[in-house]
Amino acid sequence: MRALPTLRASVVVHRTRRRRALRRRVLWTGGELLVTVGLALLLLVVHEVWWTDREARQGAEREVEALEREWGTAPTTGTAPSAGTAATAGAAATGRADTGGAGDGSGAPAASEMRRRGGGPQDEGFRQLSPARSQAYAVLVVPRLHLRVPVAEGVDKAEVLNKGYVGHYPGTQQPGQAGNFAVAGHRNTHGEPFRYLNRLRVKDVVQVETGAAVYTYAVDQVLPETSARDSGVVRPVPRSVVKPAYGYGDPGYYLTLTTCTPEYTSRYRLVVWGKLLSMRPR
Template sequence: MRERIPVVVQGRRTRRSRAARALWTAAELAVTLGAVLLLLVVHQLWWTNRQAQHAARDQVGRLERQWDARPPAPGPAPVPGDDGPGARTAPGAAPSGPPAHRTGNRTTAPPEDLAYAVLRIPRIGLTAPVAQGVAKAAVLNRGYVGHYPHSAQPGRAGNAALAGHRNTHGEPFRRLDRLRPGDTVLIDTAEARYTYAVRRTLPRTTPGDGTVLAAVPYSSVHPAYHFTAPGAYLTLTTCTPEYTSTYRLVVWAVLRSTQSR
């Protein structure tokens, strides 16, 4: 009898092994990609907040130490013949209170990106430095609140407009939507403390609704939200809904009192 040589068919097994290796490789890539994405999320949502909040607290402390170390500023010169707390200020005397830098009798805006004030909102437990400008890298991503350069300075007539992150990078305006009419907003500077009272909140408007920053603020998108008389306003803006930048949340406040340091 002739001995038969067995025939081994390997094609199907080879295809299966290749498919298994491809699936394994794809699974490894998916796990690696997932780990990288998870690290990015942790960095963005936790680490940037930790860094920015620490830096912001440190900046607030430095500002307060600088202010405490300053000698008291001389008061305005009284007009001859006037006595007591009701005395009038002499013509040409420097007014008190603007959180801007002074050069002689000329008031200038604070240098770009410089922290020069502290914003406090008791309702939401916020204490954050205020810097000139709203650039992300130089101001907002550091956990600071940014002052719109072309708006009024805090305590001045007009509209002092501020912006801050709602999520990541310190997220100072995370709970801005919790403010209610009558809530107190404080801005401390080297010269004075300005106390504002929240007047109204615009829950959602478009990023292009720039009239909310006008000297007498109003919404061109939502006309029912408006002010009609000149005053000393404060506007707080941030992104909404959370974790997006689709719309803007706006809170308006009005100046209630000024206390010199």
């Protein structure tokens, strides 16, 4: 009869050990799950930041090569503009483009001067562009950024921007037309063509190549930050409705480049504007 207390003590100790073992298993299983989730998130980040970026960049490069083969041309620019081009761009940025005395103050040649050079936006030498939705139809060249990227119609993420392309805002003008040729591109991931858009400076050269012509613009203004809803920046005469000190008041031949800012966010927009300097048929 005296052995009963010892038996009860053994049962209590056994139950305590089982509870401790169960807690250890729960903690161990929870730790394994946390590690697994952490690794999955890490792989997702690597996929989004590195793999999709690599794939999109390579796909964009192949598209540029395909367009050049279609046009029967080779790349037209190196990593920096020539001295003559840079000098002319500087003149255009101050409203004094070398157009033989014929200009409209926007940096674009007058119609008579364009005809003398071999065509104008409405002439056969500069055929009007009417690309299909998501179709790549031009190449944007930014020598300062060592950038050559396809331009496709529309700003759909899946069909255009996530492929590493630059997207043309529907409703804005096409290259070389009077008004505003406006495009958008990713700043981070998916090829990130506009990663270093903030490095552009006034008088930098930006070219838009199509199968019919090459259009050269000179950077004229940079808006470091504005609202993502600032629709004024892509109007025919672009002017920020959030920061009206930035933009223009007169019709002209404009280029607008937009991307997200700060990096790795989509809260605000960075905007770069340029004016048309010259256009030449291929």
